Each structure stands twice: as C-alpha cells, then as structure tokens.
Amino acid sequence: MSKSFFTVIKELTQRPYKKKIRPVQRTPIDQEWDKPISFARIEEELSKSSDIIFRKFILRVKEEIPCVLGVVDGLVDKNILDAYVLRALMVEAVDDPLFQAMTFEHVLDGLLDLFTPTNEVKKISHLGEAIDAMLSGDAVLFLEEGQEAIVISARGWANRGVNVPLNESSIRGPKEGFNETLRTNTSLLRRRIKHPSLRLVSMKIGDLSKTDVVIAYIENMANMDVVSEVLRRLSRIQIDGIVSGDMLEELIEDHPYSPFPQVSNTERPDIVASDLLEGRVAIMVDGTPSALIVPVTLPIFMQVNDDYYQRAMIVIIVRTIRYWGAFIALLAPSLYIAVTTFHQEVLPTTLVLSIAANREAVPFSALGEALLMLLALEILQEGGLRLPKPIGQTIGIVGALIIGDAAVKAGLxxxxxxxxxxxxxxxxxxxPYYDLAIAIRLIRVPLMILSGTMGFFGLGIGLYLTIIHLLGLRSFGTPYLSPIAPFKLRAFLQDTFVRAPWWASGDVPDLVDVHDTKSGRKK
Incomplete structure (x- = not known):
C-alpha cells in the first residue's frame, strides 16, 4: 500500500519530459505501417469513412493498367486534381508517344517525370506513408496491383485568413497575426527573416492526431544545446493527440507545479521573428494560431510589442507604470491587511481614525473582508470572460458596481x-501576459493570509519564499530571473526595466548564452 502511494507521488512530482514513455496501444494498421503498399489493404481500412474518395480509372499505355486516385474530401483542392492530375493522365497524355510506350514496371517513374505537373510530387513505397499522405491532404496515385504510389501535393482546405491578432493589439506595429494553417504561419515568419540560416525542422506528435509541429531557430544565433533539448523533449512525448499547441507547453516545461509561466506564446509573427533574432527557439503547431517561445525569463512577460515601435524614452515611462501596476496587484491587499490589523502606527492618526470609523459596523476581520471581496471579483472576472464579449463587459462593470455598492450599504x-x-x-x-497575471492572482492569496496572521513579518516570509522559488526556476536551462540574477549589466540596461535606444542596443542580449561564432567568445 505504502509502496504504491509513494510510486504515485513520485510520478506526479517528476518533470513531464523525464517520465517513462507509456506503452502505446497499437492498432492492426499501426503494426503494418512499414509494410509495402497494398491498395486493397488501404481501401479496406479507409473506405469505412464517408469523406474518403477513391477515383478509379484506366491508364491506357502499352498495356491497360488499373489506377486509383485516393483523396480526402475537404482537404484537397478539386480544381488542381481535375486540371493538373486527372485531365493530364486521362486526356492529354493519351496521344503522347512516350506515354504509350510505358510498361507496368516503369509507369510510375514516367508519370513522376512527365505527367504530373504539380509543385510537390514524390514516390513512396510504404503503407504508412500512403495513409499518412492521404490523411494530411495530399492526393495519392496507386496502381491497383503495384507496391508503390505517387504522392501529389493538392492540399486546399478552408482556412481563416491572416487577420489582426485579437489578444495582442498594437498601436504602431504590424497588424498581421498567425492563423490555424501551419504553412501560412511559417511563410509569415520567412517573410521577416529572409536568410538561409533560418531553420524550420518538422516533426509529427500524437499517435492518432499525427499533428504537424515545426521548430524554428536561426543557426549560429540560437544555442544549439537549447535546440537539442527542445527536439529531445518533443520527441519523447507519447500522447494520443495534440489538438492545440498550448498542450505542448505543459508537456515540455521545466517546473510543471510552478504557477509562473515558463514558455511564452504569441499570435504575432513579428514578435516570433524578434525572439529568433535574440537566439530563442519557436515551436509552431498546425491548427494553433500562435507560437511557443523558449527559453524565456520573467522580464519578457512584462514586455509588449509596442515597446519596440515607440521611442525609448516613452517605453521607459510605460514600463515603469507597468511594473508599479504589477507590484500593486500583488501587494496592495496584503499591505492593507497587515497595516490595519497589526501596524496601525505606520499610518497618520487621522487616516487610522477614518479607517476605524468606516470599519466599525463591518462584522469581518480585514482578512475575511479582503478574501470575500477577492472571491466576488474572481467570480465576476471568470463570468465575464466566458460570456459573449458585449455581455461579458456589461456583467463585469455593472456587477462590480452593484455588488460593491450593495455590500457597503449592507455593512458587510x-x-x-x-x-x-x-x-x-x-x-x-x-x-500584459495573461498567464503571469493568473500567477500573481494565485500568489496574492497566501500573501494575504500570512499578512493577516503575522503582519509585515508574515508578508516578508511570503515574499522571501516567492523570490527563492523564482531563483530556482529554469526555462530550458536559462535562469528565470536573468539578467537580474545572475546579474548581467549589458542585458539589464539593454532590455529589462528599460529599453535602450536602437542605436545603443548592441547585438544579441546576453540572456540565452548565445555564442558569437565570429569571435569564438560568448556574447
């Protein structure tokens, strides 16, 4: 009994990317994945689905060869198939003498070279390759009696266009945002970094979903140890399916039980390009209109895209306001509770008397009062977030006014x-970053409890433990508080609490241990 209990605790506290790979439940077709192509077996497996279409026809060459074109309805562009594949094979090629001279043994090579005028064409020989190509949106040309096939790129599903990012608005910057199509997202990134050093490494994750994932980095700028670690963690993931890139964040982060985010995500290609130029690595997932960025540090979550489109002096002022806002959001309730409960002497007498008069009829302690109000606030925020946008805004504003006014009048x-x-x-x-705001909301509650029981001493203990926790965090090996701890003067002055002017910002910030390949030294 005790052994099983400690085993469960060990598994729950182990980092996700270090867990043992669970056994995969393999289906009969999975066991045949590396076998030669058999159209009869593919038809038997896929014809049970109504969206799978097999178009059978005869290739009239030196001998009549039965052929089949397999596609998934809704994932292919029918105009490409009709104009450049079926028409080319069934009409235009009939009178060609080279076509008429083909035999069964050489027909695929001949079709590959002469009669499939599309952008991407390749020959395959494994059963799994054919099934994967069809289900990914390509057209596959089979010979009914052959053990090889041709994959023809004809993808053409409906997708959302390149729109303005909803969650990361910009006043002066670009208005383009990622959408759910992976290749569109990589093209937006390639438009901004037109250099052969930009590497896009593809892989598939998910035993059933076979989700396409692209890892992007700039060679000779990114730390290759970080790139290798990203590839290692992703390759170890054993899961049935990935329906969103945000699922990967939980599977690859260093400290899964920390409230602080250790992976950044963004909907903006300009931010991804900027991060890659600073030596970071981006992870893009098909079907997700955002990209994950690693490694990250805490100051990154306090920066917004407009910081890099405004003049440096304006950015310094705005960032100062932003940091003060974060400190107030974290400490204001705790300070109020500690002062009114234990340390009234720090306030002017007039203010103390005013606070005491206002709280005279309140039946709760300052701690209970604050927890009750925060609970009401969190309920209003969550309710407003889940409702349709126009109604949600109304509920948040009107609900707060009504509840707050009624609670004061009732003496609660x-x-x-x-x-x-x-x-x-x-x-x-x-x-600016929602996950960091949630982390501060979580930490605020224990700080309030400590302040309500031990005053400034309890608040100090809570802050001390929080700082110790932050000092121990790592994001793919990068200290979470860098460049503050360990302190790096150039990076600190370049882009942390302040942003240096572009003419004084130098090269890559010293945040991710980037190596200067020209001089052989660390930047």
Missing amino acids: ISPIMVIVIGLTAVSSYTI
Whole structure:
C-alpha cells in the first residue's frame, strides 16, 4: 500500500519530459505501417469513412493498367486534381508517344517525370506513408496491383485568413497575426527573416492526431544545446493527440507545479521573428494560431510589442507604470491587511481614525473582508470572460458596481476595502501576459493570509519564499530571473526595466548564452 502511494507521488512530482514513455496501444494498421503498399489493404481500412474518395480509372499505355486516385474530401483542392492530375493522365497524355510506350514496371517513374505537373510530387513505397499522405491532404496515385504510389501535393482546405491578432493589439506595429494553417504561419515568419540560416525542422506528435509541429531557430544565433533539448523533449512525448499547441507547453516545461509561466506564446509573427533574432527557439503547431517561445525569463512577460515601435524614452515611462501596476496587484491587499490589523502606527492618526470609523459596523476581520471581496471579483472576472464579449463587459462593470455598492450599504464591506480591491483589479490589467497575471492572482492569496496572521513579518516570509522559488526556476536551462540574477549589466540596461535606444542596443542580449561564432567568445 505504502509502496504504491509513494510510486504515485513520485510520478506526479517528476518533470513531464523525464517520465517513462507509456506503452502505446497499437492498432492492426499501426503494426503494418512499414509494410509495402497494398491498395486493397488501404481501401479496406479507409473506405469505412464517408469523406474518403477513391477515383478509379484506366491508364491506357502499352498495356491497360488499373489506377486509383485516393483523396480526402475537404482537404484537397478539386480544381488542381481535375486540371493538373486527372485531365493530364486521362486526356492529354493519351496521344503522347512516350506515354504509350510505358510498361507496368516503369509507369510510375514516367508519370513522376512527365505527367504530373504539380509543385510537390514524390514516390513512396510504404503503407504508412500512403495513409499518412492521404490523411494530411495530399492526393495519392496507386496502381491497383503495384507496391508503390505517387504522392501529389493538392492540399486546399478552408482556412481563416491572416487577420489582426485579437489578444495582442498594437498601436504602431504590424497588424498581421498567425492563423490555424501551419504553412501560412511559417511563410509569415520567412517573410521577416529572409536568410538561409533560418531553420524550420518538422516533426509529427500524437499517435492518432499525427499533428504537424515545426521548430524554428536561426543557426549560429540560437544555442544549439537549447535546440537539442527542445527536439529531445518533443520527441519523447507519447500522447494520443495534440489538438492545440498550448498542450505542448505543459508537456515540455521545466517546473510543471510552478504557477509562473515558463514558455511564452504569441499570435504575432513579428514578435516570433524578434525572439529568433535574440537566439530563442519557436515551436509552431498546425491548427494553433500562435507560437511557443523558449527559453524565456520573467522580464519578457512584462514586455509588449509596442515597446519596440515607440521611442525609448516613452517605453521607459510605460514600463515603469507597468511594473508599479504589477507590484500593486500583488501587494496592495496584503499591505492593507497587515497595516490595519497589526501596524496601525505606520499610518497618520487621522487616516487610522477614518479607517476605524468606516470599519466599525463591518462584522469581518480585514482578512475575511479582503478574501470575500477577492472571491466576488474572481467570480465576476471568470463570468465575464466566458460570456459573449458585449455581455461579458456589461456583467463585469455593472456587477462590480452593484455588488460593491450593495455590500457597503449592507455593512458587510468597508468603503476603503472596495477602493483597495478595485485598485488591485485595475493594476492587474497592466500585466500584459495573461498567464503571469493568473500567477500573481494565485500568489496574492497566501500573501494575504500570512499578512493577516503575522503582519509585515508574515508578508516578508511570503515574499522571501516567492523570490527563492523564482531563483530556482529554469526555462530550458536559462535562469528565470536573468539578467537580474545572475546579474548581467549589458542585458539589464539593454532590455529589462528599460529599453535602450536602437542605436545603443548592441547585438544579441546576453540572456540565452548565445555564442558569437565570429569571435569564438560568448556574447
């Protein structure tokens, strides 16, 4: 009993990318994946689905050869198939003497060279390759009695165009955002980095979903140890399917039980290009309109894209406001609880008397009062987030006004507590990254409890433990508080609390241990 209990605890606390690979439940077709192509077996496996189409016809060469074109309805461009594949094989090639001289043994090579005028064409010989190509949106030309086939690129499914990113608006920057089509996303990235050093490495993740994933980095700028670690962690993932790139974040992060995000994600190709130029690695997943960025540090989550399109002096002011907002969102309720409960002497007498008069009829302690208001605030935020956008905004504003006013009139909450919680809520909106804002909301509660039980001493303990936790975090080997700890002066002055002007910003920031290949030294 105890052994099984400790085994479960060990498995739960082990980092995801270090867990033992679970056994995969293999289906009969999985066991035949590397066998030679058999159209009869493919038809038997795929014809059970109504969206699979097999178009049978006869190639009239030196001998009549039965052929089949296999596609998935909805994933192919029918105009390409009709104009450049079926018409070329069934009409235009009939009178060609080279076509008429082909035999069964050489017909695929001849078709590959002469009669498939499309962009991407290749010959395959394994059963799994044929099935994977069809289900990925390509057309596959089979010979009914052969053990080889031709894959013809004819992908053409419906997709959302390149639109303005909804969650990362920009005042002065580009208005393009990723969409759900992986190849569109890589093209947006390639448009911004037109250099052969940009590497795009493809792999598939998911035993059933076979989701396409691309790892992007710039050779000679990215740390190859980080690139190798990203590839290693991704290759070890054993899961039935990936329906969103955000699932990968939980599977590859270093510290899964930390509330702080260790992988950044963005919908903007300009941000991805900028991160790659700083030596980081991007992970793009088919079907997800965003990219994951590793490694990251805490200051990155306090930066927004407009910081790099405004003048440096404006950015310094705005970032200062943003950091003050984060500190207020984290510490305001705890400071109020500690002062009103244990340390009234730090306030002017007039203010102490005012607070005492307002709280005279309140039946709760300052801690209970704050927890009650925060609970109401979190419920309103979550409710407004899940409702349709116009209704959600109305619920958030009207609900807060009505509940706050009613609670004060009923004597349940003091007016100053409404001010403190309102200031805390507004300040939390200055944190640009949603996952970091959630982390601060989580940490705020234990800090309030410690302040309500031990005053400034308890608040100090909570902050001390939080800083120790941050110092121990790593994102793919990079210290989470870099360049603050370990302190790196150039990177600190270049792009942390301030942003240096472009003419003074130098080369790559010293955040991810990038090696200078020209001089042989670390930057």
